[in-house]
Amino acid sequence: MIARVNICLPLYQPWRQLQHEVLNFDAEMVFWSCLFFLWLRVSSANAGEWSAKMPESVVGLSGSCVLIPCTFSYPANGKTYTEFTGIWYHEYSTVVYHTDTSKIIDSFKGRTSLIGDLHQNNCSLNISSLSNSDAGSFVFRIEIKDLNKYSYGEKVSISVKETPENPTVSVEEEVTSGKPVNATCAVSHSCPSDLPRVTWSHGGKQSSTSQPQNHGQWKLTYYSLTFTPSREDHNKLLICSAEFNGKNVTGHKTLKVKYPPYNVSVVTKPSVKENDSVELSCSSDSNPPANSYQWFSLNGTMLAKSPTYKLERVSRHTEAISCTAFNTEGKNCSGPQKMNVLYPPYNVSVVTKHSVKENDSVELSCSSDSNPPANSYQWFSLNGTMLAKSPTYKLERVSRHTEAISCTAFNTEGKNSSGPRKLNILYPPEIKSESSCMSKILTVCVCIVDSNPPSEVKWFGPDSSKSFSSTSIKQNESLTIFTLQGWLGFPETILCFANNSLGSSSLTLEAPQNVKKKSAVMEAFTQTVMFMSTRWVIRDYCHLTEPWKMKWSTLTHEEKGT
Known part of the structure; x- marks a missing residue:
């Protein structure tokens, strides 16, 4: 039987080269039948001395390579x-690897290599750029010079997958924020010499790949x-992506990150009415959830140890709480939380320019402190007549006689009013017609000036060459009373x-003459009387209900009294 194998098999390749020229179809079928029969006979007859080890099947990824691990033995007999x-x-007939590359079928040329060293009994084969047409059975044949040639009966079946397997990601079940952790990504492949490109969804230090394991x-x-x-990584996916010649697969693991409370805040109603009660709760983002709480006033005093805190009878002055x-x-703290307390308007006031010139126009606005802000307004004259409904009110051609005005502010919680606001009207001096002089023993002249700002009087x-200063000056609102007194x-x-900053005015007064001589004693006495008389004149003038109807009879009554 061995002789028959040595005769038939060496003729295999020449036969393949001449079969199209000298054999017809029937002769070719006879040849293949003979060859297959002899192959089986050789395998069974020499199994004890000639043997090979290889897996029954291997799986390769389309477009990648596949490695067929193989070892063989032969009867060396000490030589x-x-x-x-x-x-x-491939399929017992097609040469896919040969030392003489000319004998390799075109579809496998350049894609196969013998990884093992035949001298070390290693016959491992690598096939690159795997395609679906490469699927099928593969067998190995050894030719040893001066010994024999043998085709092993063991075969390996190659199957081709289009899609690679998803990677497997491993990481600790729970990790801690801020502490380094290690994750691994196990990638299955069929080609150690053409590893996939692996990327991670999370930044970090990537170590070199480990050696492939079976x-x-x-x-x-x-x-x-x-x-x-x-x-931020809590409950997010840690993804490992592997790219096999344009084909991408991913594996992932959900991260469970432990971290202290974050975004701590005081949670309560959007608003609360003044004098009502309100409950506050302490909210936070943490893993694991917060298990204890503390409440503090603005000055740092601890108020309670509980998830919630109740405030009684809140007011606009209630301090912020954290x-x-x-x-x-x-642990972590919230910022101070100020309650949104609703209350009606208070501190209502009429706001305008500090002063306005007579005959000018001026705009008034109604100011208040309220929550929510005032949403409507009313304006009133001094006698209660409503003038307008608007946040502002314009007065045209104001005068010194313009009455005081007030406003009322409204919001959803109530209303409140300002006090009457009298405008500060600026106008030049006006000397009142009641200004005059009188003469008894002493000559007294009174000049009554109405002006704003107050005037100076000379x-x-x-002959206008000599000026005199007032003996006394009395101020009563916009009126100023200037008094000049003299003797013989x-x-x-x-x-x-x-005159003042807005203008000037003048009035000539006639002073009655008295040439009666007085003794020194009488003069001293009359000085005292006149001093007291002047005080009474000014006082009576300031208190008259009709001030411009002043009568000098006051002085006469003084004299009669003496």
Whole structure:
């Protein structure tokens, strides 16, 4: 039987080259039948001395490579052989690997290589750029110079997958924010020499790949990532992506990150009415959830230890409150929370310019402190007549006689009114007609000036070359009373000249003459009388209900009294 194998098999390749020229279809069928029969006979007859080890099947990824692990043995009988020729066949007939590359079928040329060393009994075969047409059975044949040639009966079946398996991501079940952690990504592949490109969804330090490990018919390569998780990573996917020649697959693991309370805040109603009660709660984002709380006033006094806190009879003056949340990982505080307390308008006032010139126009606005802000207004005259319904009110051509005005502000919680606001009207001096002089023993002249701002007054004699200063000045709102008094020799006429920043006015007064001589004692006495008389004149003038109807009879009554 061995002789028959040595005769038939060496003729295999020449026969393949000449079969199209010298054999018809029937002769070719006879040849293949003979060859297959002899193959089986050789395998069974020599199984004890000639043997090979290889997996029954391997799975390769389309577009990648596949490795067929293979070892073989032969009957050396104590001899050393140095020349080996290894041949791999696809479906028993097609040469896919040969030392002489010219004998390899075109579809496998450049895609196969013998990874193993035949001298070390290693016949492992690598096939690159795997395609669906490569699927099927593969067998190995060895030719040893000076010994024999043998086709092993063991075969390996290759199947081709279009889609790679998803990677497997491993990481701790719970990680802690701020502490480094290591994750691994196990990627299955069929080609250690053409590893996939692996990327992570999280930044970090990627370590070099580990050596491929056998995993059934696949190889496993582990990729490592060291990163520092944060609270933002909690419940997010850690994704490992593997790219196989344009084909992408992913694996993922949901991160569970422990972190201390964050975004701590005081939660309550959007608003509360003044004098009502309100309950506050302390909210936070943490893992695990917060398990204790503390409440603090604005000055740092601790108010309570509970998830909620109740405020009784709140007011617009209630201080801000903060809370602190605790869990196993730490604590954090909220900012001070000021209650949104609703209350009606108060401190209502009429706001306008500090002063306005007579005959000018002026706009008034109604100001108040309220929550929510005032949403309607009313304006009233001094006698209660409503003038307008608007936030502002315009007065045209104001005068010194313009009455005081008030406003009322309204919101959803109620209303309140300002006090009457009298405008500060500026106008030039006006000397009242009641200004005059009188003469008894002492000559007294009174100049009554109405002005805003108050005026200055100078007195001039007939020749205007000499001025006199007022003996006394009395102010009553916009009226100023200037008094000049003198003895014998007082001029017959005296000029009262008043001026302020807006203008001036003057009035000439006639002073009655009295030439009666007085003794020194009488003069001293009359000085006292006149001083008291002047005080009474001014007082009576200021208190008259009709001030411009002043009568000088007051002085006469004083004299009669003496």
